[in-house]
Amino acid sequence: MNGPFDFAQENYPLAPATWYRVGGPARIALFPPSASDAVAAYHWMLSQPDRRLILGKGSNVLISDAGFPGIVLMTERLDKLDPLGADRYTVEAGLELDRLVRDVLLPNNYEGTGAWAGIPGSVGGAMFMNAGTVNGATCDFLESADLVTHDGLKTVPIDKTRCGYRQQSFCSGDDLILSGTFKFTHAQKDQRAVYNHYIQRRREKQPQGNCCGSVFKNPPGDHAGRLIQACGLKGARRGGAVISQTHANFIMNENDATFQDILDLINLCKTRVREKFGIELHEEVRIIQ
Numbered sequence: 413m414n415g416p417f418d419f420a421q422e423n424y425p426l427a428p429a430t431w432y433r434v435g436g437p438a439r440i441a442l443f444p445p446s447a448s449d450a451v452a453a454y455h456w457m458l459s460q461p462d463r464r465l466i467l468g469k470g471s472n473v474l475i476s477d478a479g480f481p482g483i484v485l486m487t488e489r490l491d492k493l494d495p496l497g498a499d500r501y502t503v504e505a506g507l508e509l510d511r512l513v514r515d516v517l518l519p520n521n522y523e524g525t526g527a528w529a530g531i532p533g534s535v536g537g538a539m540f541m542n543a544g545t546v547n548g549a550t551c552d553f554l555e556s557a558d559l560v561t562h563d564g565l566k567t568v569p570i571d572k573t574r575c576g577y578r579q580q581s582f583c584s585g586d587d588l589i590l591s592g593t594f595k596f597t598h599a600q601k602d603q604r605a606v607y608n609h610y611i612q613r614r615r616e617k618q619p620q621g622n623c624c625g626s627v628f629k630n631p632p633g634d635h636a637g638r639l640i641q642a643c644g645l646k647g648a649r650r651g652g653a654v655i656s657q658t659h660a661n662f663i664m665n666e667n668d669a670t671f672q673d674i675l676d677l678i679n680l681c682k683t684r685v686r687e688k689f690g691i692e693l694h695e696e697v698r699i700i701q
């Protein structure tokens with residue numbers, strides 16, 4: 413059953429909804445057009461025996477070719493941006509992060525551009541992953557998060573103790589982030605110049621194509637890319653997947669790669685880095701199978 417929703421689709425192909433362009437269909441995908449519909453959809457999901465998944469822009473997921481045998485809630489239609497005054501904004505989870513940068517940060521010359529420029533996800537995905545760069549991360553600008561949980565709606569204040577490197581503890585893997593309230597500060601430097609600089613840098617230093625960005629988190633004091641490169645793995649291939657020559661922490665879907673092709677390369681990197689350096693690499697990409 414699709415639930416009592418006209419925004420449900422059965423047997424929905426997930427590969428086109430991900431940056432990897434990999435993954436079979438979801439049994440049911442829900443596209444709630446408003447926050448209240450999203451709350452109803454989430455509660456309906458909880459009432460069903462199926463597995464559940466929330467998807468934003470799909471830029472940090474690797475989904476099995478067998479697909480997802482449960483219900484996926486897609487946040488893409490939740491894209492409201494509400495200025496509250498005094499440099500505060502409530503932003504719905506499905507809004508593209510780059511739109512927040514271009515429509516709010518740049519015109520107001522707010523800090524945050526260096527942390528977010530070029531990250532292709534949604535605001536909700538960025539909150540869940542605490543996405544960012546060496547220049548800062550999403551939680552740095554967050555005042556509170558609006559969540560739908562098993563216990564109902566919650567607004568959770570954000571402080572540094574709840575946020576870490578590409579992780580946070582305010583939202584469990586089974587909660588839905590509906591929106592976040594951000595508080596920005598005016599920057600000294602011209603943020604348009606900062607934006608152009610980091611977009612250009614990404615073009616030069618990162619490969620272009622179907623991928624999830626960095627596959628692994630950087631281990632403390634080191635870089636996953638450096639370790640993988642030192643194992644001689646740049647250019648290693650499995651089927652249609654390849655470890656990028658440009659940046660060894662990027663595994664590209666170059667030629668109709670399967671889930672298993674990419675997973676094999678992930679495991680190859682982990683094994684070789686463990687053998688050579690005694691370091692355990694941890695995936696940043698969320699593997700869904």
Ligand SMILES: Cc1cc2nc3c(=O)[nH]c(=O)nc-3n(C[C@H](O)[C@H](O)[C@H](O)COP(=O)(O)OP(=O)(O)OC[C@H]3O[C@@H](n4cnc5c(N)ncnc54)[C@H](O)[C@@H]3O)c2cc1C
Nearest residue numbers: 468469470471472505533534536537538543544589624625
């Ligand atoms: C080319 C490229 C460059 C990248 N560069 C960076 C970078 O510099 N820094 C960085 O941090 N990341 C980077 N990434 C990774 C990715 O863009 C970020 O992690 C992004 O924040 C993921 O957002 P998303 O909407 O695509 O999330 P998805 O991939 O859709 O989901 C990722 C995870 O978040 C969960 N999630 C998503 N939305 C919600 C929600 N509303 N409520 C609850 N859970 C949710 C999903 O269930 C999943 O577990 C890059 C990716 C690519 C492809």
